Structures are given as structure tokens and as C-alpha cells.
Amino acid sequence: MARKAAKTKPEPAEARPKPERLKASPISSKVAQSQPARAAAPADWSITGELALNCSCEVFCPCVVSLGKHPPTNGYCQAWVGIRIDEGHADDTPLSGINIAMLLDIPGRMAEGGWSVALYVDEGAGDAQVAALEHILSGQAGGTTGLFRLLVANFLGTRRVPVTYTVEDGVRTLQAGRAILGSIRPIDGAEPGAPVTIENTSYWMGTPVVIARGLRSKLRDFGRVWTFDDRSAELCQIRWAGP
Numbered sequence: 001m002a003r004k005a006a007k008t009k010p011e012p013a014e015a016r017p018k019p020e021r022l023k024a025s026p027i028s029s030k031v032a033q034s035q036p037a038r039a040a041a042p043a044d045w046s047i048t049g050e051l052a053l054n055c056s057c058e059v060f061c062p063c064v065v066s067l068g069k070h071p072p073t074n075g076y077c078q079a080w081v082g083i084r085i086d087e088g089h090a091d092d093t094p095l096s097g098i099n100i101a102m103l104l105d106i107p108g109r110m111a112e113g114g115w116s117v118a119l120y121v122d123e124g125a126g127d128a129q130v131a132a133l134e135h136i137l138s139g140q141a142g143g144t145t146g147l148f149r150l151l152v153a154n155f156l157g158t159r160r161v162p163v164t165y166t167v168e169d170g171v172r173t174l175q176a177g178r179a180i181l182g183s184i185r186p187i188d189g190a191e192p193g194a195p196v197t198i199e200n201t202s203y204w205m206g207t208p209v210v211i212a213r214g215l216r217s218k219l220r221d222f223g224r225v226w227t228f229d230d231r232s233a234e235l236c237q238i239r240w241a242g243p
Helices: 026-033 127-137
Strands: 045-055 077-090 099-106 115-122 152-161 163-168 171-176 180-186 209-221 224-227 232-242
Touching (some): 045 180, 045 209, 077 127, 077 171, 077 180, 077 209, 077 224, 099 127, 099 163, 115 127, 127 152, 180 232
Parallel strands (some): 115 152
Antiparallel strands (some): 077 099, 099 115, 163 171, 209 232
């Protein structure tokens, strides 16, 4: 005669193993750690100086005229930016005389966002100056650069390295540590000694925009290995302020 199967009592609810909670993604953790310091953003800031940019576009960058609505010539934009701050402040913190550089990695149309950005600040800058520049160039301080807050999806981080911005015979040369070494030269216009320019544009960086070309130009950092020799470049005087 077959034996009846023994009945088992259900485990008490407290004895049952609890489902493991999902852990934060390593990627999201890295992104959170790379965001600028959360000190208070400056209530009043301004920067005047000169900006140089060299990007991956083969013909002159269409973003200047289309205001970021036209795709870059390769469908994406990779660039370095150099800024020489002639005069500037963030509240009571002086910014005059600081050179900075940026890495820009833009996956499509500039106006559609998704940017990855890194910041390089000259090693002579103090902690308060670096913090202020992080706020300004991440868009947290509003004003001229406030749109970065919408466009930048991934702030890669800030490096404090020697940053030099020099001008010789019209050639602008930027060096940021071992990461960026680039030179650009304005394109000569019809008038002797005067470069080709784009004027009366709403381009946010500054106007007029001087059209230039990359000479020797490379970026090697954050897993990027870029060369911009003979690629699109531009210059402009900047007068940025906020909020």
C-alpha cells in the first residue's frame, strides 16, 4: 500500500529569503561622481577674452551659420576648445589671466544635445577659481553658457594641468598638459592681412567669427584619439556673463 506523501508546512513570511535589491549601475555611478562640485553657483559672473576651436568638420563648421541645427559634416562633432580669459570674475573670485581648455564630443546635431565634455584648467588656478569655472562651463551658473546644462549629458571631469594659449604671427596654439596640442591659422581674405570672417550672426560663442584651419592638432585623453590637421577651426572674441 503506497504511503501518503508527507505534508510540509509553509515557511513563515519572515523566514522566506527577501528579493535582492537592484544595485546602482556602475555607469550611472561614474557619471554622478564626475559631475562638478555642488558648491553654490556664482550669483554674478563674467568672462571676456578669446576662444579658439578646432573640430572634426572637413569643411567650415556649419553650426556657426545654422546655430547647431545642421548636422556636422561627418554627422558628429569632435573638438577641442581653448579659452584665454583676459578679464573675468565669479562673485568675488577673480578669473582674469586663467587659460582653460575643453574636450567636446557631440554625437549629432549640436542643438540636439547628448554632449560629453571635459574641462582642463591651468594648474595655477586656485580651488575657488576651478569650482567657479566648473559651474560656468557646465551651465550651472546660467547666463551665456546656461544652455550647456541642457546639452551636456556626460561631464567627464576636470583636469588641473599646465594650459598655455599663445599667439604668434596670427597662429593660435593651445596646449593642455599631454592631452591637447593644437595650432590653428586664420584663412586669408580678399583684403591683404585680413582674415575671412562671418559677421552679424546670432552664434552664442561670439561674433564676428574668424574662419581658420587646423595645422598641427591632436587630442589624446578620456579614450579619445583625435587628429584635426587641416580640419575646420574658428576664432572669436568672447563676452560672456551670467546669470
